[in-house]
Amino acid sequence: MEEIKGSTAVVTGGASGIGRAIALALSREGARVVIADLDEEGMAATLSAITSTGGEAAAIRTDVSDAQDVEALADKAWSVFGPVRILCNNAGVGMFGGLETMTLNDWRWIMGVNVWGVIHGLLAFVPRMIEEKKEGHIINTASISGLVPNAYLGAYTTTKYAVVGLSESLRKDMRAYRIGVSVLCPMGVETRIADAERSRPDSLKNPGGPAFTPSLDILGRLLAPEQVADRVISAIKKNELYILTHKESLEPLRRRFTQIEHAVPNE
Numbered sequence: 001m002e003e004i005k006g007s008t009a010v011v012t013g014g015a016s017g018i019g020r021a022i023a024l025a026l027s028r029e030g031a032r033v034v035i036a037d038l039d040e041e042g043m044a045a046t047l048s049a050i051t052s053t054g055g056e057a058a059a060i061r062t063d064v065s066d067a068q069d070v071e072a073l074a075d076k077a078w079s080v081f082g083p084v085r086i087l088c089n090n091a092g093v094g095m096f097g098g099l100e101t102m103t104l105n106d107w108r109w110i111m112g113v114n115v116w117g118v119i120h121g122l123l124a125f126v127p128r129m130i131e132e133k134k135e136g137h138i139i140n141t142a143s144i145s146g147l148v149p150n151a152y153l154g155a156y157t158t159t160k161y162a163v164v165g166l167s168e169s170l171r172k173d174m175r176a177y178r179i180g181v182s183v184l185c186p187m188g189v190e191t192r193i194a195d196a197e198r199s200r201p202d203s204l205k206n207p208g209g210p211a212f213t214p215s216l217d218i219l220g221r222l223l224a225p226e227q228v229a230d231r232v233i234s235a236i237k238k239n240e241l242y243i244l245t246h247k248e249s250l251e252p253l254r255r256r257f258t259q260i261e262h263a264v265p266n267e
């Protein structure tokens with residue numbers, strides 16, 4: 001969609017990092033922004049950054065892993081600012097550790113936020129967006145880990161591959177409705193993701209706490225969230241499917257696709 005000005009946008013995970021930068025960038029483009037997150041203090045900071053520059057925004061506490069919460073978010077967004085035309089399913093959490101060390105609580109938490117969070121967003125928003133019969137756009141935040149695996153990030157990688165597959169399919173399904181779809185696949189961005197445990201609910205904590213923090217082989221430079229948000233705005237306007245943020249992504253992507261290419265039989 002070329003014209004962001006005057007539209008209503010919802011950004012999950014808008015209290016921090018990439019989500020906050022996307023919310024601010026959308027507001028600068030003239031959108032009314034609904035921020036949804038668990039972190040009320042962080043949401044208040046995003047809200048005041050927007051309203052202090054004359055933008056319109058609302059903050060709605062939402063747990064994206066809870067379907068009813070996300071339904072309530074859609075109800076409130078529509079009632080506060082009218083039809084939502086831009087949906088950013090961005091809230092996400094990360095965790096380190098070999099797949100052999102992942103517990104049931106680890107899987108439930110990361111799948112609940114990173115995969116079910118996006119699915120809940122689709123269930124609550126897409127039918128209403130279609131009903132509006134207007135141009136719209138959905139941005140799902142995956143990661144370079146949705147395209148290439150990193151050691152010690154297997155559970156995260158599993159969730160982000162799901163987000164990429166869902167987004168690629170959704171783009172095809174939404175074409176008839178004039179709703180564009182992008183999937184955001186950054187490498188390293190300077191945010192609070194390394195401290196994602198802060199939002200893990202007590203009911204899904206491990207008795208021993210988080211395991212360890214390894215160094216990652218596929219991270220790239222740490223970009224500022226604002227640089228990533230600029231790419232998101234441009235992808236909405238040009239309706240681009242893939243949002244890659246680092247030129248360092250190319251080499252690991254080539255390695256993976258060369259491996260796949262070599263696996264294809266020539267008869």
Ligand SMILES: NC(=O)c1ccc[n+]([C@@H]2O[C@H](COP(=O)([O-])OP(=O)(O)OC[C@H]3O[C@@H](n4cnc5c(N)ncnc54)[C@H](O)[C@@H]3O)[C@@H](O)[C@H]2O)c1
Pocket residue numbers: 012013014015016017018019036037038039042062063064065090091092093094113141142143144185186187188189190191192193194195196199
């Ligand atoms: N930072 C990076 O290097 C990087 C790289 C690739 C992808 N990503 C992705 O970017 C997205 C945003 O992460 P970030 O890096 O800005 O991290 P961040 O920790 O700074 O922000 C994540 C936000 O999501 C919120 N959140 C967590 N669980 C939630 C839940 N159940 N319901 C609602 N909100 C919840 C947190 O409160 C936080 O405000 C995530 O999907 C992450 O996987 C980050």
